[in-house]
Amino acid sequence: MKTLIANFKSNKTKAEMQDWINRFFSFPEAPVEVILCPSSIHLGLFPEHRTARQLVGVQDVSPYPAGAYTGAIAAGNLAGYGVTHAIIGHSERRKHFGETNLEIARKIHESLEAEIIPILCVTKDEIVSQAEAIPLSERERLLVAYEPIESIGTGHTDSLASIVETLQRIRDVFRPQKTIYGGSVSPTTTSEILKNESIDGFLVGSAALDVDKFRSLCDGVS
Ligand code: PGA
DSSP states (O other), X not given: OOEEEEEOTTOOOHHHHHHHHHHHTTSOOOSSEEEEEOOGGGGGGXXXXXXXXXXXXXXXXXXXXXXXXXXXXXXXXXXXXXXXEEEESOHHHHHHSOOOHHHHHHHHHHHHHTTOEEEEEEXXXXXXXXXXXXXXXXXXXXXXXXXXGGGTTTXXXXXXXXXXXXXXXXXXXXXXXXXXXXXXXXXXXXXXHHTOTTOOEEEESGGGSSHHHHHHHHHHHO
């Protein structure tokens, strides 16, 4: 079964998020695992009773434990919100917030300590350097998403051959739980990508903002 991760980024008001959630949970469930990652401020809007395939994640956690770190959301703070996954090291975090590989490794450690599964985002040419600060025992507990920067939000996915080759390199270096592709995935992405057996799932930004598009993507991958 494929995994579809919705990255809402810094989008949606409370009312807009509530509307998305109401509509999504009114649809019949598709045979895919979904991990819905809203802005953390909206976590309390999700229904508490969800199926094992309807998961909720965050888009970041603090590199520090719970404590005197004003403004930060520690992985430990998320207990009780039903959060199972955390996107870590997204290229937008690296670019706009100056996150380093060392900081990302700390975030991974903090997430795992809180029993939250990290979804680590990596690029093609830096797979080894982005893995280096992460101990082997932690690498194999991750989901790793290949996210080419030139494909994010541009409407142009990477080629199937490049995705397949890069995910294999990720498997060699990380031995992760799952390998995911992200970058302009939408319901119009070719079925040879959406249905490819070596791709465990997709990280979806823009196309997740519209609940009907996201739902149609659920059908497209299943
Ligand atoms: P996109 O974003 O689907 O809008 O390209 C993907 C991502 O940033 O994870």
